[in-house]
Amino acid sequence: MAQKKAQSTQKKTAEAKGASTSAKKPAESVKAAPVKSEPVTKTEPAAKAEPAKKTEPAAKAEPAKKTEPAAKAEPAKKAEPAAKAEPAKKTEPAAKAEPAKKTEPAAKAEPAKKAEPAAKAEPAEKAEPAKKAKPAAKKPAAKKTKPAAKKAVAEETKPAEPAAEAAPVAEQPAAPAAETVAAAEPVAEPVVEAAPAQPQYDTPRRSVAFIGSECHPFVKTGGLGDVMYALPRELVKQNCDVRVILPRYACIPQKYQDKMVYRGEFYMDLGETGRSYYVGIMEYIWDGVVYDFIDNQEFFSAGNPYVGLVEDIPKYCFFSKAALAALNYMNWIPDIIHCHDWQAALVPVFQKTLFKDSPVGHAKSVLTIHNLRFQGIYNIPTIRYWTGLPAEVFNMGALQQAWRDANMLKGGLAYADRITTVSNTYAWEIQTPEYGEKLEDHLRYHSYKLRGIVNGIDYGMWNPATDPALAVNYDITNVLERKPQNKLALQKELGLVEDEGKLVVGLISRLTNQKGLDLVNAIVPQIMDGNTQVVVLGTGDKEYEDTFRYYENAYKGMFSACIQYDESRAHRIYAGADVLLVPSRFEPCGLTQLNAMHYGTLPIVRETGGLKDTVEPYNVFNGGGNGFTFDRYDAGLLLDAINRAKTEYFTSRYHWDEVVQRDMAKDVSWTNSARQYKDLYLELTPW
Numbered sequence: 019m020a021q022k023k024a025q026s027t028q029k030k031t032a033e034a035k036g037a038s039t040s041a042k043k044p045a046e047s048v049k050a051a052p053v054k055s056e057p058v059t060k061t062e063p064a065a066k067a068e069p070a071k072k073t074e075p076a077a078k079a080e081p082a083k084k085t086e087p088a089a090k091a092e093p094a095k096k097a098e099p100a101a102k103a104e105p106a107k108k109t110e111p112a113a114k115a116e117p118a119k120k121t122e123p124a125a126k127a128e129p130a131k132k133a134e135p136a137a138k139a140e141p142a143e144k145a146e147p148a149k150k151a152k153p154a155a156k157k158p159a160a161k162k163t164k165p166a167a168k169k170a171v172a173e174e175t176k177p178a179e180p181a182a183e184a185a186p187v188a189e190q191p192a193a194p195a196a197e198t199v200a201a202a203e204p205v206a207e208p209v210v211e212a213a214p215a216q217p218q219y220d221t222p223r224r225s226v227a228f229i230g231s232e233c234h235p236f237v238k239t240g241g242l243g244d245v246m247y248a249l250p251r252e253l254v255k256q257n258c259d260v261r262v263i264l265p266r267y268a269c270i271p272q273k274y275q276d277k278m279v280y281r282g283e284f285y286m287d288l289g290e291t292g293r294s295y296y297v298g299i300m301e302y303i304w305d306g307v308v309y310d311f312i313d314n315q316e317f318f319s320a321g322n323p324y325v326g327l328v329e330d331i332p333k334y335c336f337f338s339k340a341a342l343a344a345l346n347y348m349n350w351i352p353d354i355i356h357c358h359d360w361q362a363a364l365v366p367v368f369q370k371t372l373f374k375d376s377p378v379g380h381a382k383s384v385l386t387i388h389n390l391r392f393q394g395i396y397n398i399p400t401i402r403y404w405t406g407l408p409a410e411v412f413n414m415g416a417l418q419q420a421w422r423d424a425n426m427l428k429g430g431l432a433y434a435d436r437i438t439t440v441s442n443t444y445a446w447e448i449q450t451p452e453y454g455e456k457l458e459d460h461l462r463y464h465s466y467k468l469r470g471i472v473n474g475i476d477y478g479m480w481n482p483a484t485d486p487a488l489a490v491n492y493d494i495t496n497v498l499e500r501k502p503q504n505k506l507a508l509q510k511e512l513g514l515v516e517d518e519g520k521l522v523v524g525l526i527s528r529l530t531n532q533k534g535l536d537l538v539n540a541i542v543p544q545i546m547d548g549n550t551q552v553v554v555l556g557t558g559d560k561e562y563e564d565t566f567r568y569y570e571n572a573y574k575g576m577f578s579a580c581i582q583y584d585e586s587r588a589h590r591i592y593a594g595a596d597v598l599l600v601p602s603r604f605e606p607c608g609l610t611q612l613n614a615m616h617y618g619t620l621p622i623v624r625e626t627g628g629l630k631d632t633v634e635p636y637n638v639f640n641g642g643g644n645g646f647t648f649d650r651y652d653a654g655l656l657l658d659a660i661n662r663a664k665t666e667y668f669t670s671r672y673h674w675d676e677v678v679q680r681d682m683a684k685d686v687s688w689t690n691s692a693r694q695y696k697d698l699y700l701e702l703t704p705w
């Protein structure tokens with residue numbers, strides 16, 4: 019039941035992402051002026067120079083946030099409404115009030131939780147070695163990673179000094195066993211447990227605050243949600259203290275809302291609104307990661323995270339500022355603030371202006387671009403109104419774009435200490451006019467701090483050997499017998515002709531212009547040869563939804579159009595299909611091809627972005643590679659790639675099976691990628 023609710027929420031949110039996109043168009047069209055017109059680089063220094071900007075000094079003066087104590091008393095969430103009532107409190111960020119303890123204490127404190135993660139990582143991988151029995155699998159040896167057990171020099175990361183945090187302790191009581199350990203942050207109790215199984219880390223400890231707009235399983239519309247879920251968990255295993263800060267959307271399923279614990283509240287002024295806004299903090303600790311949800315019903319009560327720019331711009335201006343103020347308020351000052359996409363792109367800008375002299379102002383910042391197409395563009399007066407940012411950030415080197423627009427992502431790129439994107443190829447592509455979305459000059463200017471780190475997938479969530487959604491579980495040792503059983507189950511579920519001899523082509527995607535669906539639509543009639551079935555799962559633009567529905571009707575029993583967002587059906591398609599299409603126009607990283615490979619389903623991809631970095635083309639001469647690829651954005655080339663796959667599948671099954679096993683053995687976990695993020699954090703904090 020709860021899952022159904024979650025699914026419908028996800029579907030809605032996925033649709034809303036499309037809405038948000040289209041909503042952006044008008045705004046973009048205003049700024050017609052070509053990139054050239056930006057005097058580009060020249061102005062940049064100003065951003066850095068950033069003088070003093072003493073904005074919101076008042077905060078300092080005012081002593082403390084009296085609000086808090088009272089808060090302690092009342093236990094749970096519903097706190098907010100009252101907030102609205104009392105407008106009087108001009109008290110901006112109580113945050114500013116507690117400046118004294120620079121000491122980022124608690125962050126480092128919680129020691130205990132470290133124990134569990136390491137164990138969790140392994141199971142999935144364990145499966146691989148076994149497959150050796152089979153012929154294929156040539157690249158298994160990937161997971162060195164852990165060995166080096168050189169007692170972390172790291173633990174120098176200040177002891178605890180939890181005194182200041184004493185209050186929150188009381189608020190964490192209800193957490194279940196595993197989580198209680200993680201809740202260590204507060205204070206005393208859990209300490210005893212720390213001794214037994216301390217993992218050995220080979221890098222120093224760092225604290226990181228993730229700030230972003232979505233995170234599985236609370237709310238997800240695409241790959242960003244997967245990354246916000248999986249990367250923090252992996253970083254915990256690599257000696258990081260991670261806190262994920264998210265909006266507390268009303269659409270977060272109730273079962274998660276119920277687990278949140280009240281952590282505190284304060285009031286914050288916002289831009290030129292002249293008002294004081296309630297900021298509640300609801301906390302949930304899970305598998306060593308602390309999730310802090312910023313609560314404010316005025317901004318987050320819509321049914322979906324993304325509604326349209328008119329609402330989304332104020333919402334994420336508020337969120338970015340509130341996230342920083344919340345860190346100050348909790349006195350949890352991380353070494354690194356890692357923000358994601360345009361929704362959190364103002365964080366580095368706030369840090370270096372309004373929060374410059376507060377504790378969070380000193381944290382290093384990393385901004386990750388998950389999709390450059392979404393930038394958060396609106397006219398300057400509106401963004402000034404909602405942020406209160408000083409005039410100098412609205413220049414061409416930072417937020418300003420064209421004549422009268424402000425671009426939130428552009429500003430973040432200018433102010434962040436490091437920029438990452440989710441694959442090497444995309445990091446290069448976005449510096450060209452074809453993929454740069456009008457920010458290519460800006461990105462080239464900042465390329466010295468830009469790098470690509472490819473995403474992974476969470477092996478706990480994506481594991482055919484344990485996946486509860488599948489008809490039959492399998493691993494690399496029995497995939498050849500059991501995958502066909504999943505195919506038959508999928509055919510049955512979708513009302514397709516049940517025949518394991520047919521080639522089943524899967525497509526799991528947001529149905530938008532980015533995903534190469536016009537290419538697919540153009541060649542469907544040529545794919546349908548009587549021995550091939552197609553299964554589409556996705557929601558999005560009506561034109562694509564309708565075209566797929568048309569094909570379902572035209573090729574009864576051979577074509578299935580599931581116009582829906584359905585997480586568990588997605589798992590069954592990965593398991594039951596033989597190939598998965600990902601012919602994207604551009605693809606920052608792409609996760610579906612990784613999921614597919616891990617489930618022994620060969621990807622057919624366009625060589626762009628992360629698709630190019632993760633799928634090695636099949637080589638008919640030596641049998642190497644992971645899937646089928648094509649380069650130019652051309653329907654004929656996609657058809658050719660599909661035909662090559664068919665030829666191999668129908669005439670050379672032995673070689674096909676080798677690739678299936680090789681793909682399952684390929685390391686697409688987060689381990690290596692998280693290590694690269696950790697290295698990046700260490701570069702920024704070389705103490």
Ligand code: ADP
Binds near residue numbers: 528555583
């Ligand atoms: P993007 O972030 O551009 O949407 P990615 O490939 O990075 O694309 O991530 C897509 C994620 O969303 C994958 O985990 C994929 O399985 C999932 N997904 C996409 N569409 C659906 C759908 N209709 N139902 C279930 N899961 C979906």
